[in-house]
Every structure is written in C-alpha cells, then in structure tokens.
Amino acid sequence: MIGGGTGAFIGAVHRLAAALDGQYELVAGAFSSNPDTSRASGQLLGLAPDRVYESYQELIEQEKARPENERVQVISIVTPNHLHFAPAKLALESGFDVVLDKPMTFSLAEAKELAAVVATTGRRLCLTHTYTGYPMVKAARQLVAAGTLGTIRKVYVEYPQGWLSKFEEGGANKQAAWRTDPARSGVAGAMGDIGTHAFNLLEYVSGLQVTKLCADINTVVEGRQLDDDGAVLLRLSGHASGVLVATQVAAGEENNVRIRVYGEKGGVEWQQVDANTLQVKMLDRPVEIWRTGGAYAGSYAAHNTRTPAGHPEGYLEAFANLYRNFALTLQADLAGQPAPPEALDYPSIEEGLRGMAFIENVIASGHSIAKWTEFTV
Amino acid sequence: MIGGGTGAFIGAVHRLAAALDGQYELVAGAFSSNPDTSRASGQLLGLAPDRVYESYQELIEQEKARPENERVQVISIVTPNHLHFAPAKLALESGFDVVLDKPMTFSLAEAKELAAVVATTGRRLCLTHTYTGYPMVKAARQLVAAGTLGTIRKVYVEYPQGWLSKFEEGGANKQAAWRTDPARSGVAGAMGDIGTHAFNLLEYVSGLQVTKLCADINTVVEGRQLDDDGAVLLRLSGHASGVLVATQVAAGEENNVRIRVYGEKGGVEWQQVDANTLQVKMLDRPVEIWRTGGAYAGSYAAHNTRTPAGHPEGYLEAFANLYRNFALTLQADLAGQPAPPEALDYPSIEEGLRGMAFIENVIASGHSIAKWTEFTV
Amino acid sequence: MIGGGTGAFIGAVHRLAAALDGQYELVAGAFSSNPDTSRASGQLLGLAPDRVYESYQELIEQEKARPENERVQVISIVTPNHLHFAPAKLALESGFDVVLDKPMTFSLAEAKELAAVVATTGRRLCLTHTYTGYPMVKAARQLVAAGTLGTIRKVYVEYPQGWLSKFEEGGANKQAAWRTDPARSGVAGAMGDIGTHAFNLLEYVSGLQVTKLCADINTVVEGRQLDDDGAVLLRLSGHASGVLVATQVAAGEENNVRIRVYGEKGGVEWQQVDANTLQVKMLDRPVEIWRTGGAYAGSYAAHNTRTPAGHPEGYLEAFANLYRNFALTLQADLAGQPAPPEALDYPSIEEGLRGMAFIENVIASGHSIAKWTEFTV
C-alpha cells in the first residue's frame, strides 16, 4: 500500500475492504511521505519492519527485487490525487497490478499517459469507484442492459454532502485541506471528489455515455479555492438526457448518492441510504422492491452478495466487491483462463479516463457562456 | 364554478376542497362550453336548474343581476388554460372575487393584463398552487424566513410524473389532450402544468426569486406538440442557486413533487409522498422529523392543520387550505378588518404573474444557445 | 348532530368528513348538555337558531315533528361513550338513521339492546371505525378475501400512542378527562378507545374472528383509573393466531396504527403513517408497493379514492368514506334498490357488537390468571 498512514481516511477503508474476503494480505507499505509516519503506521499494522518503506519508489524497487513468490502482487495507491500517477506508472512498469483510488489522476493528460502505460505493460488496474460495487447497483445495470425499461430517456444522479459547509480547510481536517487544494486535487474540488462518482455511476447503470454537458459550477464557501458545488445538464448517447448534481455544501446531508434511470417502460431508483434496496418502477404497475439477496435480482447482484436477504450489506462490502472481483480476475489471469464477466466487472482504466475527461469538461463548461460543451476525451 | 363538467379532473377537486370546511356552497355553474353537458353536470351536482348556465358570460351576467345577497360571491374558474383570462377578467370586472386554476393564463401578456384588472377592480384572486397549502410546506417557509437555516445557498425542486410516458393525447384522455395542445395550454406543456408548481414552491419556501435560468427543454414522446420534460439550472436572488426538474416521462412515477433548501446552517426537505413530514437537517445534529400537528411546527402549519398529529392530512386538505384562507380573507374584507397574515397566505396575482413569466422565460431559454437567460416579467 | 360542541375533538372531524363529498348538510344540532354551549356552537356553525336544541331528546322530538322533507335524515352522535346508547336508541326508534362514534356503547349489555333496536326498527347504523375507510385497507381486505395470500396464519395489529404518557386528566384536556373516567368511558380506557379500532381493523382485513384471547392489561400512569396499555395474544378462527397491542403510554408516538397479515403464500402490511401504501409481500418475490389510485388495487380501493395516484388521501378522506358509503346505502334504500357491496362496506351494528364484546372479554382476560379466555358475545 502506498499512502494511507495514520490519520488518513480512505487508506483504512481500503485495508478493511481488502481484508474482508481473505483474498489479500497486507505485507508491505510506504504509508506516508514522512518516513517516521510511514514506519509508525507500518508498525501499528503489524508489518515486518523491513517491508515498511520510506517512499513509493523504494517500495516498488525493493519489492521487485524480492523473489517472485515473496513479493507483493498488487499495489494499492491511496494517496491524494497529485500522487496517483507517478507511483501507478512505476508500479505498472515494474510488473505490479494496481488498485488506485479515484479520481484516477491529477489531470486528463496524466490519465491518457497512464492508459498508454496500461496498454503497453498489459497489467491490470482497478479504480475504486465504490458505489458500483453495491449489489443493487449491479442489479440496476443488469436490468437496464437487459432492456427491461426499454430505451432509456432520462437519468438523474446526485451526490449531496454537507461536510464542507464551513471553511474547514484551515484547521486540523487533513482531508478537507487537500481536497480543496488545487495543487493536490487538480482543477476540481467537489466535481473531482464526488462528481466523478456520480458520473461513473450514471454511465455504469445507464450503459450510456455523456456527449454534451452544461455546468453551473460554484464555490460557495468564502475563501475556498476550488468548486464545492455544481449542477450539470447532460446530453447522453441514444438521445437520452440527464441531470447530475454534486455538492459539498448541502448542510445536514451525509453521503446520500442516488440515481434514477427512466426508460420508455419504467424506471429504477437506488440511493446509498437504503443501499440494499432497488426500486423498480414499471409503468402502471406496483413499484417492486428488489433487495440484496433476492433470488430474482440477477447474476451480478448474486455474485456480489455475501449474506442472506435481510442482513444489510454496507459500504465496506461494496468496496470489498471491487477488491474481490479484481482478485478473481488476477487469479484467472494466473490460471491462464479468461476471467468470468462478473469478475471483470470492476472500474478500470477506461472509467478512469472518462472520469478525468468529465472533470476537465465540466470545469470548462462551468467557465463557458455557451450552453452546451462537447464531452471530449 | 366555470368549467369542471362531468369527466373533468380538477373541477371535482376544487369542489371537494371548497366543501371541506363548510365555507363555500356551490350554487351556480357553467360547467361546460357544451350546454347539454353543463346542464347534466349541474343536475348531477344538485343545483337549481335556473342557476346552471350555458356559458360563463351568462353565468356572470345573470348572477350579477340577482339581488346582492342571493348571488354567488366567489367564482371558481377550472377550465383549460386558454379559457382562464376572459372569464376571470369579466368576473373581476363584474365585482366577483375569483379562484383560478393554475397556470394563471394562456400567456404572460394576458397575465399582465389580468394583474391590471385586479389592481383596478380591487377584487381578490386566489390561484390554486396546491402544494403551498400543505402544513409542512408552510412550516418550511416559516422556518426559512426565520433564518433558522442561515443564508440560503441551494434549492433543489423536482416534479417527476410518468403519466405522459406514452402518446396519450390521441385517445380518450381529455386531460392529456388539452395539456399537450398548444392552442389550449400555451407555449409550454410540462413546464406550464407542473414546472410552474415547482417554480412556485421554490420561490414560496425559499423566499428567493429566480433571476436567471438555463433550461434544457425536451419533447421526448414522438408526435407530441409541447415539451414533456425539462431541467433548469437557476440563479436566485441573494447569491443562491438551484435546480428545477419537471418531467412527465419518468415512467413509473406518480406525483412526488419534492423540495430541498439548504442554508449555511442546515437544510429542509419535503416531498408529497410523505406530505406530513418535514425533514429539518441541521449541520452536525440529528435530522429532526417535523410532523403535521406538532406543537413545535409554527403558527402557519398550525393554522392550516385540521387533525391531531398522526392523522395524515392529504392533497384535498392542502387544496382546501387555499380555499379556506381565501374565504377568511374575504370575510375579513367584509368585516372591514385587516386579514391576518395566515389568512392572506394563499397564492395570488403576483405568484400568477411570476409563474407565467417562468413559462415564457424557461421556453425561451430552452431555445437559446446562450447558457443564461435573464428572468424578466 | 348530537354532541361535538366547541372544544370537542371528534365532532369537528365528523363535520369535516360529512361535508367533504357534499352528501350531507348540517342543519340541526344539540351540541352540548350545556344549553349555552349548544347555542353558541350552533351559531358558530351557522345553523338556524330554531334548530339548535338544548338536549338530544328535544332535537329528536322536534325534528320528528317537522314535515318529512324538512327534517334531518341522519343523526350523528359524537358524545362520550356513556351518552351513545340513549340518543341512538331514541333516534332509531323515532325513524332516523344514525351515525355513531365508536366504541358503540358504554357496555356490552347496551350494545345487545341496541342491536335489537336496529333489528326491530330496520333503520341503518354506521359506526365510525375510521381506519377501515382507507383505500389501502380496503385493498388489503379484498386481496385477503380473494385468497391471494392463501390461508391466513398470523395477524399482528398495533396501535401505539403517547398522548397519555403523563397524568393529563387533571387539567384542561377534556378528552383525556372523559376517556380515563370509568363513569363516561366504561370498563376500559385504552382498550376501549384504540383497542377496539385495532380489533376492528384485524377482523376487517383478515376476515377472521377472534375466538380466544390472553390479555396483559396495565394502568401505567399513577393515579389513572382505567387501563392505558395492553397487549393481547389472540386465537383466531381458521387456526390462525395473532397479537394485538394498544397503548397510550408509548411516549413519542403519534397514531401509527399498523396491521400485518400473513398467509401461506405471502403477507400484507399497512400503517397509517404511510396510509396510501400497502406493502404486498409474496414469498420469494420482490415486495410490491400498492398505492392509492393504482389501477391494480381492486374495486373497493377505487370506489373509496377521490384523487389520482400520487396525491395523498388522508384521515378525513377515510372518515368521509364511511359517511359517503352510508349515504350511498341510504340513497339506494330510498330508491328502493339494493345497495351495491362497495356502498354497504361501512362498519355497522355487528362490528359494534363485537367491539363491545372485545372490550368486556379483554378486560376479563386481563383479570384472569388462566391463559386463555373464550371470546363470547
């Protein structure tokens, strides 16, 4: 693991998610750019001292230098955005498969370069867009793909948060500090952090692609350097349209990411606050409540479910599904077999590339006086 | 009553709402432009045959000709949009107070003329934007106005329906027929029918005014003549912003109109599907569930509540609140006393004017290639 | 109307419910045993002074003395329990049809005598068990009766309130005073007031009858004279069993009466807080959300629904359904035609009789040391 030292948020989540299914064992780390912090974190996590490194370069070099069956196989990179590209590139080029936190890179240019690296090295990359790991999100995608709703017409996706309602970046909140800092986050704040999640969820569930967008991007809290709020009108492939909302100043909200997709014959609705439920709304019929563990919910949901219906699966299970599917894919690779489609169902370089394009396009549209901005990669 | 003959939808709703509190008695009507239908409807409603008229002109003239204490006092106009202006104008000018279904008129020009008539005649006009009649919507407005949320930053309002997901206007559905017909509805379909409700709700609860808008207006169903779908980015007075969604092609949805308002310190959320609940979400505190009938819910909610907490009040009660408050205002007028603020709290000519301006501005924006269109009245 | 003077709760509800559909006009009343209060109430309601009476006897006698087409047709009795029997008996014997608030009488003995009066006079009696007036409760009954759930096995019904959590009867709360007073309420407090509602709902929806019961009856608040809490195990006809809970000391609860019925193949769930929804839970299938106004919801729901799906109908509409169906039945009687089954679907003397038997049986069981008490009428 690169990053994720004491006090970091997402690193701990990665560790929990990786541990859940017993497919990964944490054996080495460069947990911080501060060697002391890295060492202390490694100790706390019970790692052998000789596998706690002072830098990501050291980690990659030394692990590569170890015998093949004694080195790490997958490297998780859980640093702030500006520190994604370099370690990911080095890791891939050094023969490691990579799990990378989102958004994929600092800029679209980096994303394109990373895509080239992936193509050249043939290594695997998993991008942790957690929300697509929920069983009921997968059920929604499968149902849409099967044509149950008919041709898709409208998609609404939203991600309201309230945690940046005040100026938090001046104080002890490490996460607030880097996420609102253009030097570490990139050109976008809210749009990069949660807008990309919403965007990914939209394209994943609907099976459509954004083709044009019209964005209202705001920095609401005084003194903040990046956007903390935005709303985007969308044109989608297949003559559909949609709305994407992402805000970090909806005071009083937690993380209720939510998606609704409507086709000619019906719609589906999912929201994280009730993550084990998918509402299936067919025209002129009673709404159906699909539940995690329901035998009717399709093969993708079943593959990503651990407990019987009625026992809620949560955020860590969704996150773990990404790790598990990635592991299953790598195992199939090792076995020289094609990975089954359910295993391959994790976000990867293509989703990362589109996510970075979303960031750049949406910020550009925010600055534009024209209504529509073409979505270009 | 003008309009609302057998088979019409909203006329029956007006009658139920007016009857609930015993403040109105239906004594005369011109229920249809077809004299036979009007007569039959009047008979069904138990009216004296001599007070069932063949046209609105006849109704207004003949009622005016009756002795003052034997004539109607208030005239409800529940016809399609293109038949609002003329009877409303005539009624006002003949000395009657008027209840008028929304949107107020066929065009903004008519709305301005009607506003002049109201100003000249000094008569009262009540516009039936039902959703602002719900006790918990009133609680939300009062709470926002009291500054509980701090300065308002974001407003999201949406009105998703699915009833026009197919081409319904060719068949027996009278309502579908006129609402999608530009000759009877005006320049807008969904935006006129439900977009104006959403717009009114937004300005009512937030206390803010739309200043600019950027609309994506669509006609999704093939063959339809007016818009059946739209999404609008909004700039609001006081540096706030928002999003308005109104669609009639969200297949599987009923009428779940919903509003969320966020300020510096917290937010509120209301939706019709759970109409007796207002979620009050203060930053870093548990969400509070305010309920119709709760002693804490403010004077406006209390004034508009009929039953003790826990007994749900519905759409007809909300509608009846408009009628009742209008009656209380008229009674105060008759008594030569100032109406109390709770009684005056019904949508009137000003809201109607802004609603018609919304329709024209939003359609203009939909045609514009510029991002922002100024909201002008 | 007998009872329901200024300050009373349920009288106002009866008036609103009766007014809603325009089937009733309030023309006469004896609103209080205090003549001044009666007179003042009548004036406030806009009645002709000569039809505001000083006692129920006077009302019944004088109205009977009026010409047939100028007298009241239906008498609503909305007094406390101890004042139900005498006016109801006199009204029926004087040729009037009667609407009576629940529980039907002060005692089972009175109930039996009233049943005899109904049988002898051939007049109609409507008992206002409101909750069976909700469209989705009717849908549940129809669905159960159609065998959709298979043989019924379990019924859970509960009515939790919190309004008597403190000793309220000492102060200004008129309703608390009489409902906790054995001289006015009868042998039961909570069991009479809300237990009978739960009991009626259970037998109505399930189509089964209670055959044995085992009750835990408590007076929780110190100083209170009647029960304010109870839970009852039930044996039902057809080898089913159930649980009934009614409490007035569930501090923080409103009136969330709720019923769940399970058969071999599935279950249904309804609760007043979400009154327009019926959950239909078939084994191994997604739960279906049936909604008021849904075309699939059956003829009884449709008959008792006023607004299109998505516009919530509330407590007053449910109450009004009792009044309306009673009116439709009386109109059929007047027309010399059989009333249609949907019109006849209102609680009547039989339900009142069983409700009074429930009260006496459940209190007897509460005092018994034997587990099971036979349910006898």
Place this chain on the structure above:
Amino acid sequence: MIGGGTGAFIGAVHRLAAALDGQYELVAGAFSSNPDTSRASGQLLGLAPDRVYESYQELIEQEKARPENERVQVISIVTPNHLHFAPAKLALESGFDVVLDKPMTFSLAEAKELAAVVATTGRRLCLTHTYTGYPMVKAARQLVAAGTLGTIRKVYVEYPQGWLSKFEEGGANKQAAWRTDPARSGVAGAMGDIGTHAFNLLEYVSGLQVTKLCADINTVVEGRQLDDDGAVLLRLSGHASGVLVATQVAAGEENNVRIRVYGEKGGVEWQQVDANTLQVKMLDRPVEIWRTGGAYAGSYAAHNTRTPAGHPEGYLEAFANLYRNFALTLQADLAGQPAPPEALDYPSIEEGLRGMAFIENVIASGHSIAKWTEFTV
C-alpha cells in the same frame, strides 16, 4: 474453527467477520464431522493441510500440543446447537478462549455446566448475538442507560422471518433440516434460533430483565417437529412490561428484527432493515434521526463504527464488532491491563445462560394453561 464446512451458512459469516479488522487469522479448523468435507473445506480456505483436523477433539489436542506462540489462540465454534457444549468445554479446559454461535448450548443444563467451566478456567467466551453489535443498537442502550427516556415502561421486540413458511426440512436446505430437528436444535425451533436473539436484544437495550412470561407457541407448518412461531407477553424488572414476537412463517419477510423501548419521557426504535438509523422519540418533540457516525451518538456507537456517517455499515460489520471487541479484551488480558468497557461490550456466558433459560421458560409457558410463568435460570 470448529464447524463451518462447505455449504454451511454461519461459518462463512464468522470468517468474514473475523477477517474484517485484521485481528484474527484463520490457521486451523475441523470444519465437519466428515473428514473429507473438513479436508476439502480447509484446502479451499488455503489452510496448511496439517492444521485441518478430522474432529474437534483432534484440533484441540493437537493445537494444544504446539508451541505456545504457534498454536491458535481463539477457537470459534459454529456447529449446530447440539455440538456446542462439548467442544466449548474441551476448548476452555484446554486453555483456549472461545467464540460460540448462539444459542449457547443444547439445553439449560449444559449452559449451567458451561458457566461453571468458564468460572473455573477463567477463559473468555464470546457469544455471537450479532444484533447487539450494531452501532445504533449500542447507542440505544447507552441512551437508555443514561436515563434519557426516564424509567422504562414498555419494550416491544420482534423478529419476523418467512423462510420456513413451507416444509423446507425435507429437501436440500441443510440449515432448515437441523434447525427444525429436536435432536440437533434442542427443545425450541424459532424460539431458539431467533427468539433468543430478540430476547437478548431486549435485555441488552432496555437494561431490564424478564421476570415472567406468557407464551403462545405454535408449530404452523404441518409435519414440522419444533415451533416455528411464537408471541410472548413479558413482565420485566422495574415494573415494565413488553411483548416479544418471533416467527419463521411470516411469508414475505426477510430478517427485520426490530426493537422499541419507551420510557416516561420518550422512546427509541431500531430495526435491522434500516440498521444505521436510531429513531429517538421524545415526548412532544420532533423525532430525531440518529445515524451511525453521528458525533452525538455516544462513545459506544463511535467505538463500533468504521466509516464516516452516510456510508452504511451492515450485518458483517456488526458481527465483526463482536469479534473485534473480544480481541481487544483478550489483548488487554495479555497486556495485563483491564479491558475498557467498550471492549468488554460483547455477549458472553451470562447472556448465554439467560438465553438458554429463555428457551426453556418460553417453551414451558407455551405448554402451561396458567397465564404467567416465572422466569427462572
């Protein structure tokens, strides 16, 4: 691990829960009484072949024979009920700490003997009553213990399931087979499997003890050997009372275990379907929605929460909390320090003893014709 071979349900859950926090590593197992199954399961789980044993006796003996720092420290027993006592006793007596699935033993007599073994050996035992591991259940307990609700008056707990609505035990459903078999489950079916969960939850949250009970115990499905349904009236310490419902024939239900506790001043409500929410209902105030991760939710909730508010934690996290707290307690033991109260907050021998007493008392009450049966241990 003892039990939990391929095809078993709860063994896999134990493994996931133990893995989540990285506090446990599975190194040895006797996964089945069938040596082949045990071996195959061990291989699938990646264990060293020499630590996959053919019987629990072999496991305990051979592990004990290993050097202290190379042997297992904790033994998880996840077998059917009749195979809890013997391995647990042997493990404790051999110096191992034990995690044991519920109900604790086959009979109350065994439970008492096991309690004596725990007392004699001084080893630790953790009983996996999962539902008390949820953060919001812990918040409820802490809030009740702090007196926020005043003296507790009423407790309602229910556990409705539908999975045994048909005769499932004849077929391939291993779990159905043993849970309905008196030779493997003990004297109770539903009451043992889920009634004990409900009972434990009730005593945990309320802080009260059951003193008397009155049970209606049923075997609904024809041919079944044990109860599959029951409802119980309860007397609790401190003059409180309650109702416990547990059924496996509520067709269409999943596992929506739910508890409501009411005191003089307010109530709390929690249900598994919305596991990250605790409703706090104070008299005459808006209901508060407490959420996992909320800063206001108390120290016990905080200690048992892994992710920020808004990211749902599920059943596995609740289960893992038991394992983690047990590990923290054992670590404190090893360090020779007193375990902090939050770590000690896992179900143990005392809860197991009371749970087994519940089973025997509730079945006895089911057979009794007297209303009340004393709760004896």
